Amino acid sequence: MKIVKIALISLAVFAAANTTAQQAPADIASLYAQAQTDGLSMGGFVAKMTELKTCNPKLAEQVIDYALEQAGNDPVLVEEVLKAVNNQCIDQDTLTTLAIAANIDPTLITNALQTAAAAGPAPAAPAIAATPGGVGAGGGTGTGDTTLASGS
DSSP states (O other), X not given: OHHHHHHHHHHHHHXXXXXXXXXXXXXXXXXXXXXXXXXXXXXXXXXXXXXXXXXXXXXXXXXXXXXXXXXXXXXXXXXXXXXXXOTTTSOHHHHHHHHHHTTOOHHHHHHHHHHHHHHSXXXXXXXXXXXXXXXXXXXXXXXXXXXXXXXX
């Protein structure tokens, strides 16, 4: 009898989760429609929804999934979506998994994520070049009339 109760409870939980998952895209579509009326692009919408201050990882994953679905095979739009994600809300592994699940070309995923990572933190101060070395390293020994190799 316990097993039957557990099975029925599991089935009810699964049905509720499945219903919620099916309703989510419609809710996200209405959120995106509102974002469009506010003047946000798809990338702007994703950036807003994955903002660290208001981050809800489950909702962010649904938003990214929706955005990638809307982007379809448009590499420019896919790249815009992937670059807009705040990696402190959704890590790159999860983002990569979502993109692969959306049948996005892995090369496009890698390029977008590398570009986003490269653009992320501010560049460090340039290193000061070392001064030329001593004898034999082009450091300039002599007057120029003779060289060390000629012996004169």
